[in-house]
Amino acid sequence: GENVEQHPSTLSVQEGDSAVIKCTYSDSASNYFPWYKQELGKGPQLIIDIRSNVGEKKDQRIAVTLNKTAKHFSLHITETQPEDSAVYFCAASKGGSYIPTFGRGTSLIVHP
Amino acid sequence: DADVTQTPRNRITKTGKRIMLECSQTKGHDRMYWYRQDPGLGLRLIYYSFDVKDINKGEISDGYSVSRQAQAKFSLSLESAIPNQTALYFCATSDFPGQETQYFGPGTRLLVL
Numbered sequence: 280g281e282n283v284e285q286h287p288s289t290l291s292v293q294e295g296d297s298a299v300i301k302c303t304y305s306d307s308a309s310n311y312f313p314w315y316k317q318e319l320g321k322g323p324q325l326i327i328d329i330r331s332n333v334g335e336k337k338d339q340r341i342a343v344t345l346n347k348t349a350k351h352f353s354l355h356i357t358e359t360q361p362e363d364s365a366v367y368f369c370a371a372s373k374g375g376s377y378i379p380t381f382g383r384g385t386s387l388i389v390h391p
Numbered sequence: 392d393a394d395v396t397q398t399p400r401n402r403i404t405k406t407g408k409r410i411m412l413e414c415s416q417t418k419g420h421d422r423m424y425w426y427r428q429d430p431g432l433g434l435r436l437i438y439y440s441f442d443v444k445d446i447n448k449g450e451i452s453d454g455y456s457v458s459r460q461a462q463a464k465f466s467l468s469l470e471s472a473i474p475n476q477t478a479l480y481f482c483a484t485s486d487f488p489g490q491e492t493q494y495f496g497p498g499t500r501l502l503v504l
Contacts, residue, residue: 280450285433288431311491313491313492313493315493315495320497320498321497321498322395322481322483322495322496322497322498323434323481323493323495324495325492325493328491328492368433368434372491377485377487377491378436378439379491379493381433381434381435382433383431383432383433384431384433384434
């Protein structure tokens with residue numbers, strides 16, 4: 280089955296800095312890659328996603344890039360703010376069931 | 392997300408007890424899922440259901456069972472709770488085809504003593 284590796288497990292940045300979280304996947308058939316943000320005491324919530332026919336997608340301060348050849352994708356957050364502090368999960372899934380396999384999560388801490 | 396609710400939000404139980412975690416959704420989605428979250432291990436799939444008559448095991452189903460009582464309700468049972476089932480449990484829904492996004496409930500924090 281699919282295996283998703285996520286790094287780093289913890290990321291500490293100063294407010295205003297950029298943050299990058301990286302994930303790799305094993306199944307070349309995977310074609311949908313969402314990112315979820317989990318705030319303290321809440322369930323994960325989708326923040327951005329990308330499909331395999333697209334190399335990059337942006338939404339304001341966040342962007343996701345995908346390299347299908349290398350089977351890795353990354354989340355980029357620019358101009359980080361304290362409210363970006365959360366646990367971020369990447370995931371990969373493929374057509375048919377679209378059951379996602381999640382990475383282990385990255386705890387992002389943004390210091391004011 | 393208020394559209395997906397879980398009860399109870401917190402539960403303490405003893406080894407050997409049977410407990411049930413409940414999930415309800417008002418999103419009208421056919422697909423429902425139960426995940427377990429442990430520190431450093433991410434979200435792992437326990438069971439999933441594509442419709443009322445369809446129940447499937449996930450990667451860590453041992454020690455768990457589920458019931459899909461209606462499109463809107465999906466319950467997770469621990470037949471005989473053990474301490475290593477202490478975790479944060481999430482219910483989620485999705486609306487396929489057309490949308491692969493998973494909508495998570497607020498979670499149930501379970502402690503097995």
